[in-house]
Amino acid sequence: MAYVIDQDSCIQCGECMNSCPVGAISEEDGKFSINPDECLSCGVCAGSCPQEAISEE
Ligand code: SF4
Ligand code: SF4
Incomplete structure (x- = not known):
């Protein structure tokens, strides 16, 4: 399992x-x-995303 970025929601902020x-x-x-x-599926990136564009696959 890994986290993935929804490209339609991403605003390319880099956070x-x-x-x-x-x-x-x-x-x-x-x-x-x-x-x-x-x-590592730790989820830190998902918490940092202002768009909620990252979720677990
Ligand atoms: S912060 Fe955690 S969940 Fe996000 S990509 Fe890095 S290892 Fe994976
Ligand atoms: S934090 Fe969210 S909006 Fe910003 S670059 Fe990453 S996925 Fe895109």
């Missing part, structure tokens, strides 16, 4: 990337994504 303790979130061409192989 989630800054909050992830293991650096599992990256940005490429303005699109933020979570690497499921690195995600």
